[in-house]
Amino acid sequence: MQRSFSLIVFTYVAIVLFSQNTFASEYLVKTQNEYKEVSSKLKAGDDVVLANGIWIDFEILFKAKGTEKQPVTLRAETPGQVILSGLSNLRLAGEYLVVSGLVFKDGYTPTGEVISFRSNEDDLANHSRVTEVVIDNYSNPEKFEQDKWVVMYGKHNRFDHSNLVGKKNAGVTMAVRLNTAESQQNHHRIDHNYFGPRPILGSNGGETLRIGTSHYSLTDSFTTIENNYFDRCNGEVEIISNKSGKNQILNNVFFESRGTLTLRHGNGNLVEGNVFFGNGVDHTGGIRVINSDQIIRNNYMEGLTGYRFGSGFTIMNGVPNSTINRYHQVDNALIENNTLVNVDHVHFAAGSDAERSATPINSKFQNNLIFSNKNTDGISIFDDISGVTFSGNLLSEGINPSISEGFKVTPLKMQRAKNGLLYPEENMQNVGAGKTLTPIQKDQVGASYYPKTEPDVAFDSGKxxxxxxxxxxxxxxxxxxxxxxxxxxxxxxxxxxxxxxxxxxxxxxxxxxxxxxxxxxxxxxxxxxxxxxxxxxxxxxxxxxxxxxxxxxxxxxxxxxxxxxxxxxxxxxxxxxxxxxxxxxxxxxxxxxxxxxxxxxxxxxxxxxxDIMRLNKETDDLGIYNAEYIYFNDNLLENVEGAVAKVYRGGTDESTFGPHFIMSGNLLKNVGNGKRNKNAASVYLHGVQVAQISENQLFDSAPIDIEHTVGEPVTAVINNEMTNTSAPKVVELIVKGPHTATLENNIVK
The missing domain is CATH 3.80.20 (24 nucleotide stem-loop, u2 snrnp hairpin iv. U2 a'; Chain A)
Structure with a gap:
């Protein structure tokens, strides 16, 4: 009798499993109406196939419940040949969903998100995956109309092997949200994606990836970001903006990307195995450390030029008893076994001022390797760093250590290994990044079917x-x-x-x-x-x-x-x-x-x-400006009633690197004296972050007028000759005290 009962149970289970497999359906849909009809009856194991072609103004709601073994899928008939254009987007809601092979281009989302892991505030996606999708230049034509391309809600979701390229309007490219309990401690995974070139936005709001927000920054996310390739992601000073706790940022490559991986908020994060190739590009940065219990180890940084908040490596000062949206003190940071090769700036206690006066405490900087062919360790110290213990760090020969304790100068000959990284020829055990580090390659990430093209057409590249x-x-x-x-x-x-x-x-x-x-x-x-x-x-x-x-x-x-x-x-x-x-x-x-x-x-x-150049239209003081770099070199000007340049960047935002103004080797005769030149200046710069004015001759011209606002601007007016021209004028409009510009060797006759 027992044997007969067991046989009945076994037969029942087999029938159930057979039925589940037998009755799963595949639907090839060719119109939006067909999709709407099919999507309302999906069950575990079903497969929805969008027919090849261009789908215009298609707002997809993919809502269903699959199982771990039988997910519900939505895919392109042929990966890359289903184009969602016009006003299209995708929302997922339910359990165990998989989306693959779709391309968004030639349009923009009509809502605030292109791909959203929820249908509304209450209906989220969990245990779901979006893979092999592409969002290519799918930007709102209104540049400062914010939206996001991918936003993850819910729990246990994955976004992988996808391309996000060319976001040109404001708003983070990809975000993880923790705005409800159902999206916290989420254990998401973001891996093997190609974050393609994002141009300079010229304003705050151009992050590539953000995990959390300041409001929920004391909440843990448990998100893993690994094996992604960040290619020239230049939107603003933060490439990755980490704003939650217990995240792992592992084995990513940052190629010529301006800005830093920033631990802006949140505690207990791990940053390990990441590689930064700056190649000497302006403002390329590495890692910025803020908050408590951060671990930064086995990372490799080379050829980084950034400084201040965008430097190759930065430990910040915090605000005592900081509000949740400001700067929490660095406490119990472990920074070990990292390699810095030709990194121009390493900043300790950065941002020190009357507000940010909480210096780092209970932290360790150990077994790191710093090599420089400029005979400098690049270290700058802005406040008390007695709360950081330094031990076992190596510096290359010729460097005079900025910090005596815990740094040893050693003859080092560096050789590039098969993984593309530089290591000492000598056996330096347990110092610097390990030789097992394997940087992800660009051809190993993103959608396999989609080419990675250059973002801009170069001058003189055609017929x-x-x-x-x-x-x-x-x-x-x-x-x-x-x-x-x-x-x-x-x-x-x-x-x-x-x-x-x-x-x-x-x-x-x-x-x-x-x-x-x-x-x-x-x-x-x-x-x-x-x-x-x-x-x-x-x-x-x-x-x-x-x-x-x-x-x-x-x-x-x-x-x-x-x-x-x-x-x-x-x-x-x-x-x-x-x-x-x-x-x-x-x-x-x-x-x-x-x-x-x-x-x-x-x-x-x-x-x-x-005027010669008018770059002064953004007067709403929102930190927006009209040009990143202005070069004016080796020119002759004569009888110009207006200014060489009027450059304006207003507001108090500190999330951009520019504008930059470089003026050298010019001869000016009777420039800036016109009655309609309201600034009465031959050069007028307001809020410019970097100004280098050198080796110019000014005759019978209006003076140079520079107004500093925020961001610790770097201004140098040197070796200029001014005949019948007033001396340069520099004023601080916001920060109290004397100006910070360098005025040297200027001859005023």
Whole structure:
């Protein structure tokens, strides 16, 4: 009887398992209505297949309950051939869901999230996975309209082997939220993803990955971030912004990314096995330590140039009895077995001021290796560091230790190993990063079917076209060109009777220097739009045929706010007679436009009734500005009524590195003296973070006027000669006390 009963039970279980497998369904859907019909009846083991093609304005709600062994899946018929465009997004809700193979491009989310692990505040996804998906330049056209691309809620979810590339509007690229108990202690996993290039935002709000928020920062998340590749993620000073506890950040690679992995809030996090390749790129940083019980070990940092909050390695000061959103004191940090190779800046007790006065305590910095071919350890100390114990650290030969105790100078010969990292040829046991460290490669991450392309079209990378001086020849040549092309102008005069609306990367170059003259006959020569970048080489540009009206502009950006960053170069040219009426400017940046860089070099500019560069439209004081780098070198200016540059960055936000203003080797004669030049300055800089003004000669010109705001700006005005020109003026508008600029060897006659 017992045997018969066991047989009945076994048979019943077998029938149940067979039924589950037998009745799982696969649905190939070709329309949104078909999907809606199918999605309402999904059960464990079902497989929904989206047919190949472009799905426009498709807001997908994927809600179902699978099991660990029989998840419910939503996938592309062919990975990469299901394109979600227009106003599309994806929400997951339920248990054991899997999504794969989808591509979001050519549009933006109509809500605040492209992929969300919830359908609403109460209906979350758990034990679910999104894999092999792509979000490619799927950015809101309103640059400062915030959204997020991927947001994880719930618990035990995974996001992996996906591409997130080219976010251009405000808002973190990916976030983990802990805003309810159902999303805390979540044990999410984020792995093997390609976080592709994110351009400089020019404002706060450009993080690539954030785990938690300050409001829930004392809550543990238990999220693992491992084996991801961060490629030129330049949005703002924080690449990863950790704002919760008990997370593990493991074995990730940061390639030429401006900013740092920042332990901004939250305690008890582990940062291990990460590799930072700066390659000497400006503002590349490493790890910034704040809060309690952080472990930072076996990480490798090389060629990092960042300083202050973006330095190669930073231990911060905290705020005594800090509120939850400020800076908690560093307590019980363990920093061991890390390697720093040619890291320019290592900061201890960084940010020390009247508010941030709580120095690090109960912490250890041990068995780390610092190698530098500049004979410096790069260490700067900003406050009392007696709360940090230093032991067993090695410095390369030639370094005079900034900290005597716990650092030993040792002859080191470094050799690059098969894993791409530098190690001492000598056997240095238990010092620096281990030789088993294996940096993830770019081709090992992201969606396997999707190429990793360069974010911008380079100047001079396309075909070369010869242009003759016939009617509308230049206008037509630009219309027919492809991005990256070079237009070579034959000798002669070119009358430009139409405004050129530029939406591609174009170089315009004279075949023979000083033998090609352009005569713009409209109020604007070039109007730079989204996707547009311009390079002018060896041209003569005359304003004699411009309309006799006030406010002409040779080059400007679109009057509509731009989503895309642009580049502008002018070299070896002559620009003259922009004076048919008052306020004729050479370049004018529009509101909410942003230049990666502007370079004007070896160019003569004369008889101009306006400014050379106007980068002063963001006057709402939100920390937004119009250009990251402005280079003005080896030029001759004569009879310019306005300023060389008016650059404005207002507000008190400290999350950006720029603007940068570099002006060197120029000769200015009678510049800035026009009655409409309200700043009465030849150069006016407000809130510029880095200013280097050197080796210039100013005759009969208005003075240089610099206004410091926040962010500990670095200003140097050195070796300039000023004849019949007032001395440079620097003022601190927010921080009390004397200015912090370096003014040296300036001759004022």
């Amino acid at each position: 070369v076209t010869q242009v003759k001086p016939t009617e509308n020849a230049l206008f037509n040549a630009i219309n027919n060109a492809s991005s990256g092309d070079v237009l070579i102008l034959e000798n002669g005069n070119y009358n430009i009777g139409k405004v050129i609306k530029l939406d591609k990367t174009i170089t315009i170059k004279a075949k023979n220097r000083k033998h090609v003259t352009l005569y713009p006959a409209r109020s604007t020569f070039v109007d730079i739009n989204n996707f547009g970048s311009l390079k002018l080489v060896n041209l003569i540009i005359s304003g004699k045929r411009a309309p006799d009206s006030a406010g002409n502009t040779l080059i400007r950006t679109s009057r509509v706010p731009m989503q895309r960053n642009f580049r502008l170069e002018i070299t070896g040219s002559i620009i003259e007679d922009l004076d048919v009426n008052h306020s004729f400017h050479l370049f004018d940046a529009g509101h909410r436009s942003f230049a990666d860089y502007i370079k004007i070099t070896k160019t003569t500019m004369s008889n101009i009734s306006g």
